[in-house]
Amino acid sequence: MPTLDTLSFSHDCGDCPIRHRAVCARCEGDELDRLEQIKYYRSYQAGQTVIWSGDRMDFVASVVTGVATLSQTMEDGRRQMVGLLLPSDFVGRPGRDTVAYDVTATTDLVMCCFRKKPFEEMMLTTPHVGQRLLEMTLDELDSAREWMLLLGRKTAREKIASLLSIIARRDASLAVKQPSKRLVFDLPLTREEMADYLGLTLETVSRQMSALRKDKVISLDGKRHVTIEDFDALQEAAGDDSDGGMLV
Amino acid sequence: MPTLDTLSFSHDCGDCPIRHRAVCARCEGDELDRLEQIKYYRSYQAGQTVIWSGDRMDFVASVVTGVATLSQTMEDGRRQMVGLLLPSDFVGRPGRDTVAYDVTATTDLVMCCFRKKPFEEMMLTTPHVGQRLLEMTLDELDSAREWMLLLGRKTAREKIASLLSIIARRDASLAVKQPSKRLVFDLPLTREEMADYLGLTLETVSRQMSALRKDKVISLDGKRHVTIEDFDALQEAAGDDSDGGMLV
């Protein structure tokens, strides 16, 4: 059961950390008031499952803080992550009432939920929610396709380098923009989760992390804390086009 | 250059084969008239490139007949298909004016194009275009994620079986619904294109096709004409959940 801890941050949309990026980004005045009326918060602890694939879901939601994953599992247990949900990302699908993927909190997670029915009505009557959702969905589709290239054609080393590069760049974009500065961050994923995201085994992930460390592209402090020692080399190892215009 | 052959079928949206499935599906009366004013047709021959990644694209379009592919290529030539465009599928992204993928006609292709600017204006002023596009984009995202599982976790045999199953089911859904009847169809893809779609080499594709033939799951007449001899065995080989609720 979700731990409800809704008072740890403001209920006021005006102060919300994802106000300008989430599905509500384009709403103002009346529209925002209507959203505010149907919203509520839910919190989950790291490791908790938010929903299982196939379950009924009577709400849609935005990630406010924390990281969640979308994954699919085959009958014999093979698992593939199909999405990484970061703050402002949207969960759920208007017009469908069961979920197609397992949603899991990998860190402590807070979501801003909207009851499905009223949300769907809003999509029909006010334009800005649907417009923003379309934009976000198109971005997700681009990310998914970028990931298809990684899964289908990249080597293990390239996969790891790509993942580190994406996480590093996301952190950098939140922090001050300083391109060729050394980048430091904490991995929000275990080795196994990385493996499930990259279509590898955890052993291969571990080996490739060690290899990048040995090659002085990164350094590790503990298992999670990563420093990018040579960002250009990382980009090179990721095999992306020079001017790294990646999404996610 | 595109071969313009716009008279081989009707200009009247009322008679259009994709009228009820494409981005225009929800439009009636005025809205349809407005779309009709900004639309025009383009034809491409099998093998022709519709657009290159990075190019400017001043229109968006629906596939009317034929099959096209979306693909990405790495600097060293590794290629991954990231989408298969069938009749009624949408090409292009409102709000962005360059293309992120190579678009190629794999069969003769006819597209119904809308000039981008007026189309974007319509999205803002009339709700039904945007609503339908959101719905279609969410479906594409589901397909892309389904494909991520295939690329990341399935074996070569499972990949081939999955692809054949998807094509067979699509053809079956267009034709009369007869579940356990023998299914026959023509592959719209060469072995190399299949390989690029599945994240394999063309040799592996060829070998697995031969293996499925030897196992009497399929039979081949020429290189392209496929008969599914045992659909249950194909499903089994694809490794999907029993009640195959796949998308695409």
Place this chain on the structure above:
DNA sequence: CGCAGAATTGATACATCTCAAGCTGGGTGG
């Protein structure tokens, strides 16, 4: 302090890739 989960490392197996040699069938020109 010691335990448990997470991660690393090693040895080996195996699926797929790579390189290379034929095959096949539909189209073309002599």
Place this chain on the structure above:
DNA sequence: CCACCCAGCTTGAGATGTATCAATTCTGCG
């Protein structure tokens, strides 16, 4: 009408990257 040609495909043999199985070694925490 036939022979040739060539892109697309098949098949084979060997190389290689990643998975698998199996110990250790870390690391945080009660």
